[in-house]
Amino acid sequence: MYRFGKWIAKHRALVLILAVALLIPAIYGYVHVHVNYDILYYLPDDIETMQGQQILLNDFGKGAYAMFVAEGMTDGEVSRLKAEIEQVDHVADVIWYDSILDVSVPAEILPEELYEKFHSDDATLMAIFFDTGTSDDATMDAIDEIRSIAGERCFLSSMSAIVTDTKHLVEQELFWYVLIAVAASALVLALTMDSWMAPVLFLLNIGMAIVYNLGTNFIQGEISFVTMSLAAVLQLAVTMDYSIFLWNAYREQRSYTEDKDDAMAKAIVQTISSVSGSSLTTIAGFAALCFMSFTLGMDLGIVMAKGVLLGVVTCVTVLPAMILVSDRAITKTSHRPLTIRGDSLARFVVKHDKVFLVVMLLLWIPALIGYHNVNVYYDLDSSLPGYLPSVQAKAELQEQFDMSTVHMILADDDLSPKDVKAMLDEMEDVDGVQFAMATDSLIGSRIPKDWLPEELTGELTSGGRQLMLIATEYPVASDEVNAQIDELGAILKRYDPTAMLIGEAPGTRDLISITDTDFKMVSAVSIGAIFLIILIVLHSPVLPVILVLVIELAIYINMGICGYTGETLPFVASIVIGTIQLGATVDYAILMTERYTHERLLGNEKTEATVTALSASLPSIFTSALGFFAATIGVGIYSDVDMIGSLCRLMARGALISMAMVLFLLPSFYLLFDKVIMKTRWGTPAERKQRRADRKAAKQLS
Numbered sequence: 001m002y003r004f005g006k007w008i009a010k011h012r013a014l015v016l017i018l019a020v021a022l023l024i025p026a027i028y029g030y031v032h033v034h035v036n037y038d039i040l041y042y043l044p045d046d047i048e049t050m051q052g053q054q055i056l057l058n059d060f061g062k063g064a065y066a067m068f069v070a071e072g073m074t075d076g077e078v079s080r081l082k083a084e085i086e087q088v089d090h091v092a093d094v095i096w097y098d099s100i101l102d103v104s105v106p107a108e109i110l111p112e113e114l115y116e117k118f119h120s121d122d123a124t125l126m127a128i129f130f131d132t133g134t135s136d137d138a139t140m141d142a143i144d145e146i147r148s149i150a151g152e153r154c155f156l157s158s159m160s161a162i163v164t165d166t167k168h169l170v171e172q173e174l175f176w177y178v179l180i181a182v183a184a185s186a187l188v189l190a191l192t193m194d195s196w197m198a199p200v201l202f203l204l205n206i207g208m209a210i211v212y213n214l215g216t217n218f219i220q221g222e223i224s225f226v227t228m229s230l231a232a233v234l235q236l237a238v239t240m241d242y243s244i245f246l247w248n249a250y251r252e253q254r255s256y257t258e259d260k261d262d263a264m265a266k267a268i269v270q271t272i273s274s275v276s277g278s279s280l281t282t283i284a285g286f287a288a289l290c291f292m293s294f295t296l297g298m299d300l301g302i303v304m305a306k307g308v309l310l311g312v313v314t315c316v317t318v319l320p321a322m323i324l325v326s327d328r329a330i331t332k333t334s335h336r337p338l339t340i341r342g343d344s345l346a347r348f349v350v351k352h353d354k355v356f357l358v359v360m361l362l363l364w365i366p367a368l369i370g371y372h373n374v375n376v377y378y379d380l381d382s383s384l385p386g387y388l389p390s391v392q393a394k395a396e397l398q399e400q401f402d403m404s405t406v407h408m409i410l411a412d413d414d415l416s417p418k419d420v421k422a423m424l425d426e427m428e429d430v431d432g433v434q435f436a437m438a439t440d441s442l443i444g445s446r447i448p449k450d451w452l453p454e455e456l457t458g459e460l461t462s463g464g465r466q467l468m469l470i471a472t473e474y475p476v477a478s479d480e481v482n483a484q485i486d487e488l489g490a491i492l493k494r495y496d497p498t499a500m501l502i503g504e505a506p507g508t509r510d511l512i513s514i515t516d517t518d519f520k521m522v523s524a525v526s527i528g529a530i531f532l533i534i535l536i537v538l539h540s541p542v543l544p545v546i547l548v549l550v551i552e553l554a555i556y557i558n559m560g561i562c563g564y565t566g567e568t569l570p571f572v573a574s575i576v577i578g579t580i581q582l583g584a585t586v587d588y589a590i591l592m593t594e595r596y597t598h599e600r601l602l603g604n605e606k607t608e609a610t611v612t613a614l615s616a617s618l619p620s621i622f623t624s625a626l627g628f629f630a631a632t633i634g635v636g637i638y639s640d641v642d643m644i645g646s647l648c649r650l651m652a653r654g655a656l657i658s659m660a661m662v663l664f665l666l667p668s669f670y671l672l673f674d675k676v677i678m679k680t681r682w683g684t685p686a687e688r689k690q691r692r693a694d695r696k697a698a699k700q701l702s
Contacts, residue, residue, distance in 0.1 A: 001272055005265030005320075012321035019208055019318045026215025033214070034222035037163040037170070038135030039380055040507040042224065042296040049510050052410050052502035059463030061092050062129040064139045066158030067406060068094075068146075069396050071123045073153065078124050081150065085128065088145050090138045092131040096124070117435050117471075123400040127469065130160070140164040147389065155393035159504045162381050165388040169641055170225050177635045177644075181233045182207075184630035185240065192623045193247070196333040197326060202243040203236075205319040206311065210235050213307040220302065226572060227300045229644045234304060237631035237651070238282050238584045239311030241624045246271040246315055248620075250323060260327060264320050272316055277537035278587035279312045281530050285583015288526035289576060292518040294511065300576065342618030346611045349667050357668035360661070363557060370560025375568040378477035378508050378515075383570050383642035403434050404475045407485070407506060409468040409492060411499040413461050420468075423495045427470060430491070432484050434471040476505045477512065485509050511571070519575045526579040527552075530586060538593060540681040546669045547589040548582070553665070554658040555581050558650060569650075570643040577650045584651075585658035588624065589666055592617040596670055597681065606674040610667045618663065625659035628652070 008015060036042075043050050057063040068085075070078055079098050086094050097118045118125050128146070132138040143164045146156060182203055189199035210232045217223050223231075249270040253263035286308065289301030323330065349356060377383075381391050397403050411420075424436035438460065460467045470488065474481035485506050492499045527548055534544035555578045562569055592613050599609035629652045636648030670677070 001269040002265055005268035005316075006261065008268060008317055008320050009261035009264040009324060012324045015317055015321040016325065019314070019321070023208065023211055026211045029215035029218030030211065033217045033220075034137075035167070035225050035228050036135050036222050037140075037167045037225045038133075038159070039224075039296065040159070040504070040511065041133075041135055042294055042299065043507060043510055043514065044293050044295070047510050047514075048500050049502045049507045052408075052500035053507075055410055055463070055465070055500070056408065056467070056502065057131075057133065059465060060129075060467060061131045061462075062467075063133040063136070064130040064158065064160040065406070065408075066128045066130075066143070066156050066161060067397055067403070068126040068128050068150075069123055069155040069157065069393065069400055070126070070150070071153045071155075071396075071400075073124065075124070078126075081154075082126060084149050085126075085146055088142050088149070090130050090132045090136075090142045091128060091146075093129040095127040095129075117437065120400045123396075125397075125401055127406070128156075128158075134160050135163045140167060155389070155396040157390065157393035157397045159380070161390035161393060162384065165384060165390045166225060166380065166641065169384070169388065170229055170644075173639060173641065173644075174229060176638060177229060178232050180634035180638055181236055181631045184634045185236060185627055188623070188627050188630045189240075191338040192619075192626075193244075194251075194334055194337045195330045196335060197330045198247060201319065201322045201326060201330075202240065202247075205243060205314050205322060206236055206239060208318060209239065209307070209310045209314040212310050212314070213303065216306065216310075217303060220299075223303060224296050224299045226296065226643060227303050229639075229641070230300070230647065231303055231307060233631055233635050233648065234580070234651075235307040235311060237628045237655075238304075239308060239315070240627045240631070241278065241587065241620075242271070242275045242312055242315040243319055244620070244623060244627075245274050246319055247323070249274070250320075260324055264324055268316050268320055275312055275315070277533065277590055279308055280533045280537075281586050281590070282308050282583045284529035284533055285526050285579045288522050288529060288579050288583075291521050291525045292575075293514050294518050296572065297518065297522065297576070340619050340622055342615035343611075345618065345663075346614035346667075349614060349664055350607055350611050350671070353668040353671050356664045357672065360553065360665040360668070364553060366564075367553065367556035367560040370563030371556045373563035374559055374574060375562075375566070376571050376574050377568050378512055378571045379475065380643075381476075382568075383646075385640045398473070401434070401471075402473045403471045404473055404481075405471075405503065405505050407470040407472065407488065407501055407503040409470065409499060409501055410465050411468060411492070411496045413464050413466045415466070415496055419495050420466075423491060424468070426491050427488055430484055430487050432472050432474040432480055433488075434473055436468065436470045438466065438468040472505065474505075477508045481505050482509045482512070515571055515575055522575060522579055526582055530582060534586070534590065537590065538597065538681075539683050540597075540677060542673060542677050542680050543593055543597075546666070546673065546677075547586055547593060550589055550661050550666050550669070551582050551586045551658055554585070554654065554661040557661075558654040558657050561653070562650075567646075569646050572643055573647040573650055577647065577654065580651060581654040581658060584628065585625070585655060585662075588617075588621045588659060588662040591620060592662060592666060593670075597677075600674075600678060601683075606671060610670045613670075614663065614667050621659055621662060625655045628655035 070081060073081065078096065082094050082096050082098065085091060130139050130142055139160050140163065143156060143161055186199050186203060189202055190196060193199060213235060214231060246267055249267035250264055253266045254260070257263050283305045286301045286304040289297035292298060381394060384391055386392070420438050424438060427433055427436040472481060472484060474484055485501065489501050492501055531544045531548055534547055535541060538544070558581065559577065595616050596609055596613035599612050600606065604612065632648040633652035636645050636652055639645035639648065
């Protein structure tokens with residue numbers, strides 16, 4: 001490692017040239033990474049709802065769909081508008097009542113219930129199907145074109161419309177996420193570092209690592225909008241510590257030698273040793289997300305684990321080169337930093353250790369109560385502001401037609417008209433169902449089947465299956481609609497065991513079930529992996545239990561606050577926040593524990609060792625937690641996408657709570673379990689070798 005550090009220091013110009021050159025393919029990769037805005041896309045492929053969606057696309061040529069509401073238009077105007085919409089690229093079908101009969105035919109000939117399905121006061125309803133998937137770029141382009149054709153009196157309600165608005169909103173905000181995070185982090189670093197130039201170098205280095213990370217996502221082909229939105233901010237927040245470690249190590253080594261290259265080489269060795277354990281816990285936290293069946297976790301986990309690794313690599317290669325090249329500028333911009341003296345706080349905490357222990361342990365009860373009462377939502381439109389067209393359209397559909405969403409049935413085409421009618425009649429009696437519609441129910445008894453346009457029957461039957469539509473007044477992800485889906489599914493399977501019930505609401509119901517299991521899996525894997533890493537790093541079976549317990553309490557308090565304030569969280573935040581907070585902030589506990597065990601091995605009494613560990617670690621922990629807070633809180637406040645904003649606010653608050661737990665609760669555990677810790681700690685190889693030598697020497701003396 002020392003030879004590696006010397007090489008970096010000696011060839012610093014070459015390192016910087018290579019680092020800049022690598023930005024070119026990274027930027028190319030970043031530009032060409034496809035971003036997926038459909039949350040349901042990440043459900044497992046082997047579940048019925050996803051298989052049904054694929055059948056719908058392959059056999060019927062229908063992927064995405066939308067309900068279209070037009071207000072204040074005559075039937076003739078609606079018919080002409082329908083014809084225009086049908087000409088939009090990737091619009092497969094548009095179903096309105098003129099799909100059954102020409103508008104010149106009197107509406108009275110239609111079954112009354114059928115006419116009412118398409119009309120309400122001065123509003124009329126169409127169903128639009130696309131030949132591309134919900135989140136395909138072609139579908140979103142078609143949504144934008146339909147909106148431009150339709151004008152202000154028309155509303156397009158669908159998952160694809162929500163996805164389209166999400167894309168536009170995220171693209172508008174993404175630049176500001178990064179700018180806010182960088183500005184806030186720069187302020188924290190400028191105040192806590194001893195040079196105005198240092199924060200600039202830190203952020204340039206981390207910026208390069210972020211570009212490398214985003215560029216290498218090209219290998220995956222595409223990433224989710226959640227990952228794209230969070231990647232830069234989160235990578236900045238969790239890897240900033242590494243730059244601070246290197247800087248402090250370099251300044252320390254410079255106090256011993258005038259040789260900059262030698263000082264940097266030793267600083268690199270020291271940094272690699274310091275950050276190896278902390279980076280591994282962070283990587284393990286993100287890697288645990290890969291065990292989710294809901295593959296959004298894998299998407300975020302891979303990108304962020306890769307980002308942490310790249311952050312470590314650039315920290316010990318690119319940043320040292322930057323510091324050495326900028327040495328003169330660093331010296332000229334030196335200033336007195338904002339420092340925190342931890343001696344008095346450390347002695348106060350140690351003096352009142354039993355009080356803090358009791359208070360913190362009592363916090364478990366309200367924390368657990370709040371944690372188990374957190375409200376979670378699963379429908380994507382709840383994470384979006386009300387001014388977006390898709391959210392307004394959904395409200396309009398509910399107001400005009402008392403309809404929230406549409407389920408689709410793929411049934412065997414051999415199912416007799418009599419059975420179809422009986423099944424749909426049963427389904428219309430289910431609470432919340434507005435109508436159930438199939439080819440036979442469209443025509444009624446007064447319209448000869450021969451009158452039906454051939455393209456209509458082709459739209460609703462294909463590949464040995466027939467398509468039916470069921471409108472519901474219940475909102476997606478509600479308890480009512482989930483119960484309704486169960487009841488509809490039971491009716492459906494009685495008539496056709498091979499039939500499938502698909503759509504946004506059934507898919508979201510699967511999402512709820514799958515992510516509930518995933519949450520338990522991710523928590524267990526992350527705790528287990530981080531426990532093992534701490535076990536190896538700290539050489540003790542007891543310390544991992546203590547450290548994980550401390551941070552888990554911080555997580556429960558963080559989430560529990562939402563239970564008491566009534567804040568409803570997006571499901572993504574509730575799943576990943578525990579893993580992220582544990583992986584990213586357990587470093588604070590590891591840092592202080594390493595110093596505590598070091599002081600005890602030097603022969604210091606437990607109280608003095610605890611005071612020294614707390615006072616020495618306080619500045620680093622404070623800077624790290626404040627940096628994490630600064631990088632995320634601004635985005636959390638600014639973002640109009642609640643799925644992003646909620647997660648950033650939770651991470652920001654979690655960093656401060658974890659810091660408080662480490663500073664006030666962990667020292668109490670040192671003092672309480674000191675004997676057990678020291679007796680069960682097996683030590684490093686060097687320590688074990690020294691103990692063997694001591695025992696041998698003692699034996700010879702005796």
